[in-house]
Amino acid sequence: MADMQKGRRPLSPFMLGKYYRFQMTSVSSLLTRITGNALIAGTVLVVWWLLGVAMGPDWFGPVHWVITSWIGRLIIVGSLWAMWYHFLAGARHLIFDRGYGLKIQTAERLGWAAVIGSFVLTALTVGLFCLI
Template sequence: MAEAKRIERPLSPFMIGPYYRPQLTSMSSILTRITGNALIVGIVLMVWWFLALAAGPEYFETAEWWITSWVGNLVMFGSLWAVWYHYLAGIRHLIWDSGHCLDIPTAEKLGWACVYGSVVLTVLTVIIFWI
């Protein structure tokens, strides 16, 4: 009896490297999960700010200093980008769930639309609300 030739296939996209070529759809899915979890940092910082506001002027002064420092601004800017990216990726998944745009070229265009759209919307939000 002849031996069946086993086809070498990747087991998981988390085996990126010699076994798996990164694709935009898989990377954007991973980035959606990362941004969703990273939003927790911004939320914790904002909750701390509100609690400090309720606790008194000396606590609020400390929290205000941290949020308006370069570290706080960087976290808030990153959180703003994460909100927009996560929102656009959610819309993309709703489109896919409806059975539309599932072919690879269109799916990649939607992935790039999430990336570019989140950057543009973040910059517009900063221009409109912080300047």
């Protein structure tokens, strides 16, 4: 017989609230996909800058203004964080592919390590370049 309660159940595991609670493994998966796509913004900005350098002072002036503005710096630092996170999440996946770290507690720790490590590496990288 058909389940009469079917209409009251959640239709997707992504329904937040009382039906679904995000776990580190799902957040890490989403962040990996988001940061992979977000790296495109930083890449476009760097390619635009390189084109500006190649085209001469008339083209370079506006590009340099955008990159040195607060929004340009935000995009560069955000892309740097995305690069570090994507790198660490990729290393985490390589560990999983070898068959290690598959227990839930270990997978969550590796996820947190990728998040915290990406912020630490971003801060170190920005600090290093600010000293130059």
